[in-house]
Amino acid sequence: MTILTPEMATALQDGKPRGMLVKIEHPSGTGYFATGVGKISWNGQTWLGTGKFGSVTPIKHTSDISVQDIAFSLSGIDPTVVAQLNDAVCNLSGQAWLFCLNDDGTVVRDPYQLIDSQLDYQKFDIDAEGKATISIIAHSGFYTLVRGSEEAWTPENQKLTYPTDTGLDMLYSLQNQDLQWTPT
Template sequence: MTLTPEMAVALASGDPRGLLVQIEHPSGTGYFSTGVGKVNWNGHDWLGTGKLGSITPIKYTSDISVQDIAFSLSGIDLDTVNQLNDSVCNLSGKVWLYCLTSDGTVVREPYQLVDSQLDYQKFEVDAEGKATITIVAHSGFYTLVRSSEEAWTPENQKLTYPTDTGLDMLYSLQNQDLQWTPS
């Protein structure tokens, strides 16, 4: 999870920002944003939930522990709730911080805040017959057993540090025979 130079500039300049939330579900993957309307990124239309969607505060601590995250969506009709009654255990929930450019497009490569494992979902129905779905996920300790997706390549180095040439010789060293003898 590295911050790209484009994203760093957008954050520093105060560009409009929000969260993108991807929730895997047996009924189909849901793509949501914290704004109003639709946002297009990564080949998907992310539906704006406005005040109807929420995420519990994301906690980062130095403790080795499992951190719970709750994704909630309100105002769902009961027919839809009946279709969403499957188990979500061990599916994925992801959250990215994004910024919008002046023309309303998402800045390339938003910053991923969360990659969590879903545990369970619960439903609550209000007096008007509208439901709130809450999906609880775990982040933190379970990710310690996952391998990093980072690679030590000149291309990945340039994403974070565009002018750095420190890894440019990596490929030429890969198959080089060296003699390790005392001189």
């Protein structure tokens, strides 16, 4: 869980200019985007302002155990650029932070992380003017709890990760073992 630092809390209380930073891992290269125009430097990266062309919707924080879908979208893209993008985004990461700016235009230390999600798929739409919109759908929260695991508890799978571990070698003999469950 992300903690709101005193610096960020003070900046928010003081009404400092704020926005959102978004990091999207993508097979074609990690993208660093910010709300507004121009460029912002933070965490060793330059974040490109998307102005009115970028969006993240919806951001829901709930106490429900459920999968929350998030759409990271960027519009106004040349369709030739979209055609060159690799679309295998499944299981990559999408993150978003709330940031505030200091009086000198630098980012207040420790922006508040709003989203840490797992990307699922992307889709493209072309508008009447020939510009493309890319939307990457991600899942946050308990996404991994509702997905089936691709691993099995077998000695073979255990040895893929820990070659010298023999902890599951007796598993097959135990599954057919008759045990008496009465007090002795």
